Amino acid sequence: MKIINKTIQIQTKCENDIINISDLVEKEIRSTDIKNGSVTVFIKHSTAAITTIELDAGLEKDFPNMLKRIAPDDLSYEHEKKWHDGNGKSHVKASLIGPSLTIPFNNQKLLLGTWQQLIVLECDIKGRPRDIVLQIFGET
């Protein structure tokens, strides 16, 4: 049994950018000698989120559009009164989805479904560098 911590950095392009990190995470698992276990994927930010989705061109719009219905762009957020950074909506979306998932893997392959990708959603109002902790744990 072994635990290995890694941090990967991605760069999002804009608000609502969705990045498929499945291959990136699997590559990091394969760079270790851990064969069977799980990876906890944890994004160290309060305006970005981690989940899974079937990532196609349609859902790339539908998922952010759903979040806009919950946290509209044109609403007055209390967060703005102090910070004036325009991302009150971003914080509440990210907290609702959550910052983390734990995904089992076997033979260094994530046990995702065929149409299921591990993604980062940029909830902030512009693209940003994002640090993601990967804690890879299991049997060598």
Next chain:
Amino acid sequence: MKIINKTIQIQTKCENDIINISDLVEKEIRSTDIKNGSVTVFIKHSTAAITTIELDAGLEKDFPNMLKRIAPDDLSYEHEKKWHDGNGKSHVKASLIGPSLTIPFNNQKLLLGTWQQLIVLECDIKGRPRDIVLQIFGET
């Protein structure tokens, strides 16, 4: 310390079907010799979700009804334009709730609250067979 992977399959009956899998998961834990640890429950699908709820006849309706307010049936989803399978709403609901939970157990008993059940929510527009990975980890 030991890790055991299992896959269980359930069959949902219809859209918004909620299945309590607490007993099923505990049974799988008891079929191992791991006494104290955690189980990561991961559904390998992009139109079904895992969470906990107090599962009574009322909330069985209230939870899906809330999701309908977020992702209405009669909205035009971009996903539909390519796939025409009527489940754009299903994908966005499932991604919002999430596909996975990690639940601690002790003496092979899940550490859930008295009124708290581990559930699968069918977000798709009809019942389906659903594969759920259980990664059981801990001390024998």
Next chain:
Amino acid sequence: MKIINKTIQIQTKCENDIINISDLVEKEIRSTDIKNGSVTVFIKHSTAAITTIELDAGLEKDFPNMLKRIAPDDLSYEHEKKWHDGNGKSHVKASLIGPSLTIPFNNQKLLLGTWQQLIVLECDIKGRPRDIVLQIFGET
């Protein structure tokens, strides 16, 4: 490798109370000899939730306000017809956010972002004592 289970109890003050438990959880990690690993934080209740947020006075209001848009106070919930306890909305909010997070730590420090706190959100209609399981796992 070692697993240690702890239960902490907090007292929420009222509906929508948000409690930052980051320091409390780190203190529990430091009370063990586990240096590097992860903690699964699991709230044993169906009307309270766990997530991360940048906890400032603005978002303390914005996050509950968003949830009110999804699960309004004045809606008729099926849960009420049997229980008449006024917390149908609380259950659906808590199930949507989720009861748990797994957070990696290193040198007994949670690997959270600079502006990211681990929080409990009280979704019920009054403050309550809340039991939270911490399963601390890793290398000594």
